Amino acid sequence: MIRIIRIFITAALFLGAAVLSPSTVWSGSCCGGSGGSNLVLPKIYTAQVDVSFDWEHYDGFWDQNGRYVQDPTGSVLDQYRLNAGYALRLAPRWQASAFVPYVLNENHYSGLSSRSYGLGDVQLSLWYEALDDLSAWKVRNAKDLVPSVLIGPSLLVPAGISPYDEMTSSFDVTGRGFYRLDGNIIVTKTLHPLSASFSYSYGTYLDRAVNREYGKYVEPYRKDLGDRSSAALTISYIAYPGSAGDTLTAAANLLYIAEEDATINGSTLQNSGFRKNAVGASLAYSSTDHDWGLRAAWSHALKQDGKGKNFPTTDIITLGVSYGFR
Numbered sequence: 001m002i003r004i005i006r007i008f009i010t011a012a013l014f015l016g017a018a019v020l021s022p023s024t025v026w027s028g029s030c031c032g033g034s035g036g037s038n039l040v041l042p043k044i045y046t047a048q049v050d051v052s053f054d055w056e057h058y059d060g061f062w063d064q065n066g067r068y069v070q071d072p073t074g075s076v077l078d079q080y081r082l083n084a085g086y087a088l089r090l091a092p093r094w095q096a097s098a099f100v101p102y103v104l105n106e107n108h109y110s111g112l113s114s115r116s117y118g119l120g121d122v123q124l125s126l127w128y129e130a131l132d133d134l135s136a137w138k139v140r141n142a143k144d145l146v147p148s149v150l151i152g153p154s155l156l157v158p159a160g161i162s163p164y165d166e167m168t169s170s171f172d173v174t175g176r177g178f179y180r181l182d183g184n185i186i187v188t189k190t191l192h193p194l195s196a197s198f199s200y201s202y203g204t205y206l207d208r209a210v211n212r213e214y215g216k217y218v219e220p221y222r223k224d225l226g227d228r229s230s231a232a233l234t235i236s237y238i239a240y241p242g243s244a245g246d247t248l249t250a251a252a253n254l255l256y257i258a259e260e261d262a263t264i265n266g267s268t269l270q271n272s273g274f275r276k277n278a279v280g281a282s283l284a285y286s287s288t289d290h291d292w293g294l295r296a297a298w299s300h301a302l303k304q305d306g307k308g309k310n311f312p313t314t315d316i317i318t319l320g321v322s323y324g325f326r
Contacts, residue, residue: 039097040127040150040186041087044290045324050085052295052320054101059315062308064271072110077171077312080104081120083320093130099123103160103174116172118161125154125184135190147189156180156203164208168215178225179206195236195249203228207263226260226273245288253280255299274311277302282318293322 041048058077060070071077080103087097101120107113133148160175161167182203189196207224211217236251254277261273282297297320301313 039085039087039099039125041089041095041097042290042324043129043132045087045326046089047325048085048087048322049325050083050087050320050322052083052085052318054079054081054083054316054318056081056314056316058312060303061312062275062305062310064310066275066306066309068303068305068307068313074108075110076106076108078106080106093128095127095129097125097127099125100159105172105174107171109171112169114169114171116161116167116169116174118174120160121175122157122159123154124157125152127152127184133188133190135192137192139191144191145189147187150184150186152184154182154184154201156182163214164210164212166212166215170214176225178208180204180225180228181206182228190238193238195238197234197236198232199234200231201229221265223262223264225262228257228259230255230257232256247286247290249282249284249286251282251284253282254278255280271310273309275309276311277307291324291326293320293324295320295322 039048039050056079058071058079060068063069082102083099084101085097085099087095089095100122102117103120104115104117106115127150129148130151131146131149134144134146136144139145156176156179158175158177158179160177161173162175162177163170163173164177167173180203182201184199184201186197186199188198204227205225207222209220210223211220232253232255234251234253236249239248239250240246241248256275256277258275259273261271262269278299278301280297280299282295284293284295286293295318297316297318299314299316299318301308301315303313
């Protein structure tokens, strides 16, 4: 009961901050195959469909002391994800979205090979648009400095294959196996041609009973994964090629994600949490009417000592297309 209360308080704090703010003030894949994505609906749309493809290549890992360790020679670890997203406007300032990944793992490690596929964990999100960004071209007064702010909860639904299902290898997982509720905030400010965005999420898992690990039955126990926090800072440059009104946006970002140690029957499972730092870049194209959008993105984990802990280092390449309905 205490855990459930904490979860709803987390969501209520974020939503409450949005509802009570004055109107003049204003998207890992490892360990579970995709982590969901923030699919945010632009103001001009009533709905949007988004389809993307991810290729995540694993290349070494950070150990429990934060040291970078290379994989054994000849190792090839890859995960491919086909993602489908849908966002719907519920009211002038409210929107909801769903993000569903389909995951394929192909791995060769220390002479062992495995291949698995299935749904990843599904993410459901609800957003409140607390403040609107006027996207000014020139700062003339204080209102031109007001950013956009979106706040809301998201729920990660364990639809994927987890270590607690009928599977035998950690390389075959496509989901975490736990529900997680996050409180999210995204702050964006555009002063053409530049735009800056900061996003932050804090999530807590629902504990669950476990009686099987990697296909083998064990003495039943209750497990709870540690609370997760993530933050991203993105800087973008918006160009207008030609005279038709198309836009081309180049962006660079920094990503931080961390998860605290898990617990088993209330006792801390030491060194089960993790930390990751990554950098990324993207290029996005939007048509003149802004209904069609294309994007390509790259994310790179920093393969250096101290830049992560207890987590794989990966490169992720994403290609995506979206269409908005007015």
